[in-house]
Amino acid sequence: MMYGLLDNVLKEDKSGVGVIFNNVFAVATLLDAEFQNDVVQVVVRAIDRVKAESVSDEEDAKILAEERTKYEMKKEMEGENGGNRKAKA
CATH class of the missing domain: 1.20.5 (Single alpha-helices involved in coiled-coils or other helix-helix interfaces)
Incomplete structure (x- = not known):
């Protein structure tokens, strides 16, 4: 399913999608507890910021x-x- 979605990404959006995947990979593979805690805090703030x-x-x-x-x-x-x-x- 993920590959199907990627195949349908517009050409001009592919570089942005690459940045997102690189960030996801970096966050998922860095096993530093302090870093992971920072990531969770930032995600919570981002979710709070866009709450309707x-x-x-x-x-x-x-x-x-x-x-x-x-x-x-x-x-x-x-x-x-x-x-x-x-x-x-």
């Missing part, structure tokens, strides 16, 4: 209504001009 804030039900409903309106407007515009496609003769 809770959204109230009212705010959630407002966001959904806005997105629904945008979607409906987009659909109407596509219906009016055929989605910017050339007209069939």
Whole structure:
């Protein structure tokens, strides 16, 4: 499965993926306890940094209504001009 995912990586992203794999390999093979402790602390901080804030039900409903309106407007515009496609003769 991993090789299948790697085969589907875009060409311009391959160097970034290489850096990630090199880092994973380095972290997995360095058996220094202090280093491993530092890695765990950094991972916890990274996870905490990206945790989503809770959204109230009212705010959630407002966001959904806005997105629904945008979607409906987009659909109407596509219906009016055929989605910017050339007209069939």
